[in-house]
Amino acid sequence: MRWLFLAPLLLFAIVAGYFAVGLTRDPGTLPSALLDKPAPDFALPPLLPNKPGLASADLKGAPVLVNVWASWCVPCRAEHPVLTRLAREVPVFGFNYKDKPEDARRFLVELGDPYRRIGTDPSGRVGIDWGVYGVPETYVVDAEGRIRHRHVGPLTDRVVAETIRPLMKSLAR
C-alpha cells in the first residue's frame, strides 16, 4: 500500500523528464530530417478556380516561400498583414491545411489573398509528409526545391527582417 503514495512522485518525475528534454528542443525548428532535403513529393488541388494548385514541380526554378495556413487559425490572421507585405517582394505559395475550402475562401475574401498558388490539403495528409506541427508555418524553399528553413508560428516583421529576407536574398543570388 505504501508504494501507492510514491505514484504521484513517479508520475511527476516522468513528466518533468519530458519537460527537461523538451526545453532543449525548439518547437519552432524543423526536424533535421527534412532540412536541406528536397521537399516531399506531393500535388495539392487548387483552392480557387482562377488560381493554380501546388505540387512539388512548382517549387523548382526560383526560391519561394511556402506558407501553411488555415482559416481557423488565429495567429494566421495576425501574420496576414506581414505576409501580404512580404508577398510584394518574393513569391509566396499557400498551403491550406486541414481547412474547409469555403472557410478558406472566405478568409481570403475578407483579408486579401497574398498567394501566387494555393494548394488545399483538407485531410492534412500532405501536411504529415511535410512535418507540419501547427499552423501557421512558413518554409523557405530554394530554386532546386530543397527546404532550407522552417519557421513555426506567425511571421513578424522582425522574423522577416532578421531571417526570411536575408535568406531569400542569399538564395536569389
Add this chain to the structure above:
Amino acid sequence: MIAELGQFALALALIVAVAQSIVPLVGAARGDAALTAFARPAAYVQLAAVAAAFIALTHAYVTSDFSVVSVARNTHTSMPFLYRLTGVWGNHEGSMLLWILILAIMSAAVASFGANLPDGLRARVLAVQGMIGVAFLTFILFTSNPFTRQFPAPLDGRELNPLLQDPGLAFHPPWLYLGYVGFSVAFSFAVAALIEGKVDPAWARWVRPWTLFAWLSLTIGIALGSWWAYYELGWGGWWFWDPVENASFMPWLIGAALLHSAVVVEKRDALKSWTILLALIAFSFSLIGTFLVRSGVLTSVHAFAVDPARGVFILMILFAAIGGSLALYAWRAPALKAGGLFQPLSREGALVLNNLLLATGAATVLLGTLYPLFLDVLDAGKVSVGPPYFNSTFVPLMVPLVAAMAVGPLLSWKRADIAGAISRLAVAGIATVAVIGIVLYASGGTGFLAAVGLGLAAWLFIGTLIELAERLRLFRAPLAESFERWRHLPRSALGMSVAHGGLAIAIAGMTASSLFQAEQILAMRAGEVVTMRGYDLRFEGIVQANGPNYQAERARFIVTSGGKPVTVLTPERRFYPVQRQQTTEAAIHTTGLADLYVVVGDSDGKGAWTVRLYHNPLVPWIWAGCLIMALGGGLSLTDRRLRVGAPKQRLQAAE
C-alpha cells in the same frame, strides 16, 4: 532613480523571504515561540517591499520612462493612460511581478486572518509561502528583471500589443493570478500538515476558505479571459483549447475537486491523504501552467517572450516545489490516520465520484496539452492536438459528473437512500425529458448533442432548486417555517446551490452557443440589407474614426426587427501604426438570450466590404453562469463557520 528603488525593494523582499522560509520552521520544530513569531512580521515586510517594487514599476510605466527596457518595449506615448497602466502586467517581467505581489498579499492575508490558527501551523504555512517567494523572487531578479535600464533611452517605446489594448487586460490577469497564486495557500497548508503529520477536520476548515477564494478568483479570471477572446478576436468563439487556456483550466478542475474533498475531511474526517494530494496538485498545475506559458516548450497563441534560460529556471522551481512536496507526501502521507467509514452510496461516495471525474478530466486535459511535447521528445513526429480530442474525451467525462451533481447533495452522509433521492428528483427528470424532446423535435432529430447538453443543464438546475426547497421544506411546511429555515440556512449550503445553478446556466450557454450558432459571411455595399434570425441589418457605410494611437474604419449598421428599430451597431477595424497590426472590434447586441455579433473585414476596393455576422444563442449565459458560480463561492466564503477558530460541535440546523 525610482526604478532603482524598485530593484532594491525586490532584493530586500528576497532577503526577507529567505529568512521567512527558515526561521519559523526552526522555531516550530524547536517549539521556540520567539522564532515562530517571526513569520507574521516577515510576511508583512515582504508585502511592503514587493508592493514598493510594484509601485516603482507602475511609476515607470505611467511616466513613460523609456530608459527602463520593459517600459520601452511595451508602451508608447500615444497610448491612453489606462493602457500605460495595465501595460505594467501586459508583458513577461511585469506579469511576474504581479504574480509575486499577489503571493505576498496572500501570505500577509494568512498572517493577518490566521490569528486563530495554532502558532506552529501558521509559522509552517508562512515558511512554505516564503520558500515559494524565494523561488520566484530569484527568478525575477536573475532572469526577468523588470527594472533593467538601457542607455541611451529611446525617444519612444514600441507599444503594447494592440490585442492587449483593451479594458479586459485590466481585470483578466489579476483575477487569474489571484486564482493561480491563491492555490499556493492550500499548497502551503498541505505541506505544513505533512510536516506536522496531522490532518483533522479543523485543518480542512482552515484550508477551505483559501481554496474557495482561489477557485472563485480563477473562475472569474477564466471567464473574463474567455469573454475577452470572444469580443476581441472577432471569431464569435469563446474557447479554443489552447495550451494556455488548458493551463488555467487544469488547476480550476483540481481546485473544484479539492473544495469538495475538503468537505469530506471537515465533516467526516475521511479522504485525508487524497485531499492533501489535491492541494499539492492544484498549485502544481498553476506552476506547470507558468512553465508552459513562459518556457516555449509548446507553441501557443499566448506565447510570452520565450527564453530558454527562463525555462530552465522555472523547471528547477518545478522540481523543487512539486518534486519536493510529492516526495514529502510519499514519505509522510501513509502515516495519516484514516477516518470515518462510509458506504459507496452516500454523500461521501458522491463526492468521491465527483473527485474521480474531475481528476480524470484534468488528466485528460493534461494529456492533450502535453501530447505534442511527448511525441516531439520521443522523435515520434510533430503533431498538434485540437478541439476534436477534447470534445471527444473531456466533454463525455463531464456528462456523468453533471448528472450526479443533482443527486449528490440530496444524499445523506455515511449511507444514503438513493431511491428516495431519485424519487425527489422526479420533477427534474420530467423537465429533462421535456427539454430533450423539445430540442430533438425543434432540430428535426439532428440535435442529439444539443439535447443532451440542454437536458443536463435543466436536470442540474431544477435538481439544485429541489435540493434547496428540501432544505427549506418549502410547500411541505408552513411558509413561516420555510422562511425561518431560510434565515438559518448556512451560507455554505446556499453558496453550493448558487454555484451549482450557475454551472447549469453556463452549460446551457456553452451547448446552445456551440451548436446553434448561425454564421453569415458576405460582401456588402452601403445601403444593402442582410437578414439574420429575424433581424434586418442595414449597412450604412464606413467612416474613418481615429483613436489616440490607431486609425479605424468604423462601419454602421442599423438593426431593425419586424420594422421596429432595435439598435445601431458600429464594428471597427483598427490599424495600429506603431506595431503595424490590425485588430477587429466586434459590435455586439445582446438580449441576454442571444448575441447578434458583427465584424467588418476588408474592402474589395470597389465599395463592398466583407461583413461577418453571427447569431449566438445563449452565449451571455456562459459568463453569467461563471459569475454566478463565483458568487456562490463568495457566499460560501462568508459562512460564519469558516471564520470561527476551533471546530465547534454545534448542530447545523439544515444538515
